[in-house]
Amino acid sequence: VLDRIYDFERILTRIETGTVSPKDLVALRESLAVIPQLKQVLSGASADLLHSLNDRLQTHDDVYDLLCRGIKDEPGLVIRNGGVIRDGFSPELDEIRSIAANSHAFLQELEEKEREKTGIKMKIGYTKVFGYYFEISHANTKPIPDYYVRKQTLVNAERYITPELKEFEVKVLTSQERMLALEYKLFGDIRRQIQGHIPAMQETARAIARIDCLYSLACAAYDNRYVRPSLNTKATISIKDGRHPIIEKYLKDELFVPNDVTLNHEDHEILVITGPNMAGKSTYMRQVAVLVLMAQAGSFIPAKEGSICPVDRIFTRIGASDDILTGQSTFMMEMKEVSYILKHATSRSLLILDEIGRGTSTFDGMSIARAVIEYCLKHIHALTLFATHYHELIAMADDSPKIKNYTVAVKERGKNIKFLRRIIPGGADRSYGLHVARLAGLPESLLKRADVILEDLEKNGGAPVPAKAPVNPAPSPMGDSLFSSPVIDKLLSVDVSSMTPIEAISFLYNLQKDAKEGSGIQ
Structure with missing residues (x-):
């Protein structure tokens, strides 16, 4: 039933603003036609909420009748x-x-009527210059009626018009224009007639939207084995075997691994979650x-089951983004998001913080x-999930x-x-x-070198690893003499802005000559 109802709250907005199309009115009519059937379905529901929504539904018979009488089933688009x-x-x-x-x-009917009325043989014709006319040959000896007005004389005939023929001509020649205007x-x-019913119809549209929402949630719960959580006022979130509703639907080659979570203000206020990339930390949070x-x-x-307290807001610091137009790096954006969260979160909030401090140096990031x-x-004191690669932070659990x-x-x-994929x-x-x-498929030689660097870093406690000396380093083509005192003194002593082009070229030539002599290059 709901599938046959269009978004007619949007259609009502178009009616009110004067931008509605014929197709919109057909959609509105088809939607109104379904409402009696929807009310019949809801009348058998046992839930008080559904009964309340059913009472808010109106059939709007006047509007439906107007649209049935006024708009074609397949109207023009414009x-x-x-x-x-x-x-x-x-x-x-x-x-x-x-x-x-x-x-x-x-025209045929009018021609026959005039023949019978006058007893004169005639025929109706049309030209672009004179329009429609009755043509009567000179062979007709019967008198012409007074209401016939001569329009044109030919060799063998006369052409006349009558008030009725002229009226018909005007109607035919302007019918298309008049038809479109009308x-x-x-x-x-x-x-405009529908506009007077818009407030009541908007109420019906909103009730249908709520019914549609409830039905969609019910279908999702039924099809995917959802359970009804209980609500608590103890500021506690406890979920057993929770699953991600989207990711579990898109896994093709493996089953989604459910996980538990416990958050409260007593002994699980902040969960520090560590582990490798790709393992599921972000999905879990x-x-x-x-x-x-x-x-x-x-x-x-x-x-499998859940007891959840209402939260005032859910704050998230997830992913990487930048704003190059204003010159803000990914780390700056990350810090601004963290700053906003810390200023606005309360003890009734839920915080999802993923990899805080990763955009700067290791020690800076870990400190932040x-x-x-x-x-x-x-x-x-918000309920917080904090994922990090800084596994040194696990020591904080010993202090609180x-x-x-x-x-x-x-x-x-x-x-x-x-x-x-199991959180333990x-x-x-x-x-x-x-x-x-x-x-990810990085070259094996690169990975071996990374192994060596990692081992050295761990041995040195995070100190930088010296780079390997290059084999047979090439000598500097300019040597060190370019920056020797005589050359620098000459550069500092000259006023370039006061030199002529010839003097500048001569000075540059001598400077190059001195540099070559100092480096041994010929």
């Missing part, structure tokens, strides 16, 4: 081209259409946010990430009972890894970046 108003809606329009469509039959006027009249949003919107959720966690813990460490389970086989308690001891790079 009102100015005609073919929109249904036959029988306007006697005046029907007459004009009849004249335009049946002019030949009318259709446009009638279409405007219909639109977004999944929690989506499920909270679905529950708060009144939807069932993809999980740790300080953000400490600020949230001390000043905001409200911080808990979680990581993504990984199975290693030599240099190969398998992401298990604990922290990661490394980021597996080289493993992900190998999965």
Whole structure:
């Protein structure tokens, strides 16, 4: 039933602004035709909300009747081209259409009528100069009626017009123009009559939109095995075997791995989530946010069970973006987003923070990430999911009972890894970046060199690794004499702006000569 209803709230807006098309009015009529059937379906519902929505639905019989009488089933797309108003809606329009469509039959009928009335043999003709006329040959000896007006004299005949023929001529020659103008006027009249019903019809449209939303959520819950979460006022989010509603639908070769989450203000206020790229940290955090949003919107959720508290806002710091028009780097954009979150989040908010500090140096980024966690813990107290590659941050759980460490389970086989997509308690001891790079297909020689650099970095505690000395380095073609004192002194002593072109060329020649002599180049 709902599939046959168009978005007629948008159509009503077009009616009100005068931009509605004939096709829109047909869509509105078809939508109104379905409402009685929709009310019948809802009358059998057991939910109070559906009964309440059913009471708000009106059938708008006056508008429906007007559209049935006035608009053709398949109208023209543009009102100015005609073919929109249904036959029988306007006697005046029907007459004009009849004249335009049946002019030949009318002329024959008029000719027969005049022959019988006058007893004179005649025929009706037409020229572009004189228009329509009765042509009577000179052989006719019967007197011509007074209402016949001579128009033209020929060798063998006379041409006359009558008031009725002239009236018909005017109607035929202007019928198309009059027909389009009248259709446009009638279409405007219909639109204005509907405008008086717009407030009531908008109420019906909004009720249908809510019914459509509820039905869509119900279908999603039924088809995908969603469950009804319970709501709590204890500022707690507890979800068991939660799934991401979108990603699980698009996985082709593997099953989606569900995960649990617990967030509260006692011992799980901030979850620090570590683990490699591609393992599922971002999916897990977004999944929690989506499920909270679905529950708060009144939807069932993809999980085994869930108890969710309402939140005032969901803040996210995810992904990388820049604004090159204003000269803001990805790191600046990241910091501005973090700043906004810290200024506006409350203890009733849900924070999703992914890789804070990754756009700058390791120690700078790690310092910012740790300080953000400490600020949230001390000043905001929001329920927070914090994903990071700085696995050094897992030590923060030792300093506060409200911080808990979680990581993504990984199975290693030599240099190969398998992401298990399972979020488990604990922290990661490394980021597996080289493993992900190998999965991406980087050259093996590059990966071996990266292994060496990583090993040296870990041994040196993060100190820079000296680059390998190049084999047989080529001597500098200019040597060091270019920047020796005599050359620099000459450059500093000369006033270039006061030199003539010849003097400048001569000075440049001598400077080059000195440089060559100093470097040994001939």
